[in-house]
Amino acid sequence: DGGITQSPKYLFRKEGQNVTLSCEQNLNHDAMYWYRQDPGQGLRLIYYSQIVNDFQKGDIAEGYSVSREKKESFPLTVTSAQKNPTAFYLCASSIGPLGVYNEQFFGPGTRLTVL
Amino acid sequence: AQSVTQLDSHVSVSEGTPVLLRCNYSSSYSPSLFWYVQHPNKGLQLLLKYTSAATLVKGINGFEAEFKKSETSFHLTKPSAHMSDAAEYFCVVTDSSYKLIFGSGTRLLVRP
Numbered sequence: 001d002g003g004i005t006q007s008p009k010y011l012f013r014k015e016g017q018n019v020t021l022s023c024e025q026n027l028n029h030d031a032m033y034w035y036r037q038d039p040g041q042g043l044r045l046i047y048y049s050q051i052v053n054d055f056q057k058g059d060i061a062e063g064y065s066v067s068r069e070k071k072e073s074f075p076l077t078v079t080s081a082q083k084n085p086t087a088f089y090l091c092a093s094s095i096g097p098l099g100v101y102n103e104q105f106f107g108p109g110t111r112l113t114v115l
Numbered sequence: 116a117q118s119v120t121q122l123d124s125h126v127s128v129s130e131g132t133p134v135l136l137r138c139n140y141s142s143s144y145s146p147s148l149f150w151y152v153q154h155p156n157k158g159l160q161l162l163l164k165y166t167s168a169a170t171l172v173k174g175i176n177g178f179e180a181e182f183k184k185s186e187t188s189f190h191l192t193k194p195s196a197h198m199s200d201a202a203e204y205f206c207v208v209t210d211s212s213y214k215l216i217f218g219s220g221t222r223l224l225v226r227p
Contacts, residue, residue: 004158040124042205042217043159058214067117090158098213101166106158 003027004107006091012113013078013085019108021076023091032074033092033104036060043090049074050097078112086114117142119208121218129226134178134193136221138206141187148189149207149215150180159205165189176200219223 004025013019019106023032031050035043049068063082068074074093078085090109094102122137140146147166151159163174170182180191189206206218 040219042207043215043216043220044217048214088156092159102213103161103164104215106160108158109156111156 004091004093006089006107006110009108010109011115012035013112014115016080018079019085019112021078021089021112023074023076023107025072025074025091025093025095025105025107027095028071028107029093029095029105030071030098031094031102032051032068033074033094034058034064034066034074035090036070036091036107037088037090046076046089047049048098085112087112116210117146117210117216119218120205121204121206121221123221124219125222125224127224127226128196130198131195134191134196134200134223136191136204136206136223138189138191138218139187140189140206140208142208144176144211145184147209147213148177148180148182150174150189150191151205151207153203153205153220155202161203162191196223196224196225198227 007022033048034046037043044060047056047066065077088111090103091107094104096102118141120139149164150162153159162178163172165172165182171181178193203220203222208216
């Protein structure tokens with residue numbers, strides 16, 4: 001079964017702790033993305049990677065970090081510098097880099113709650 | 116700058132009646148437009164996309180949308196709502212570098 005997996009589904013963190021969200025895809029897609037979703041709002045782009053070992057900041061990168069050491073994996077670290085980390089985090093991938101024909105496929109999401 | 120406005124935060128319809136979810140966009144060039152659906156605590160699924168071909172776009176599950184440049188609109192319709200259509204719907208436009216710009220979403224409620 002091809003797809004995108006995100007783990008865990010629910011994550012709780014104490015204030016001041018860093019936490020890493022996992023995103024894995026077996027679609028052989030080159031590009032991967034991280035979005036944040038807050039209640040009553042659309043998704044906002046945090047980071048994206050169009051190829052292995054390269055990534056770019058999105059619109060709300062402050063307080064987050066990523067790595068792209070393998071094609072199938074794009075973990076997101078929420079650092080203690082992120083002032084408002086409680087949100088639903090969605091990972092996506094596309095077969096090629098950003099472009100009109102490169103549809104993004106989404107994972108099931110991780111809900112992060114900071115206690 | 117590109118932006119997208121979903122005109123209704125909530126829409127309620129009876130099962131078997133038509134669905135209309137409204138979306139207006141702002142763009143300085145010819146954008147690509149999408150509708151995505153999200154069921155509770157799930158990821159997003161692409162319903163349909165417009166990429167400057169036919170202005171009437173057919174998607175999955177009986178949904179369709181019409182691109183109207185003169186009105187800068189891309190409304191989503193379905194002739195007959197089903198209970199399983201209850202979800203949140205996002206209208207999305209691409210910016211000049213093809214990044215996705217999301218609307219704030221419309222929650223569709225389907226009454227039995």
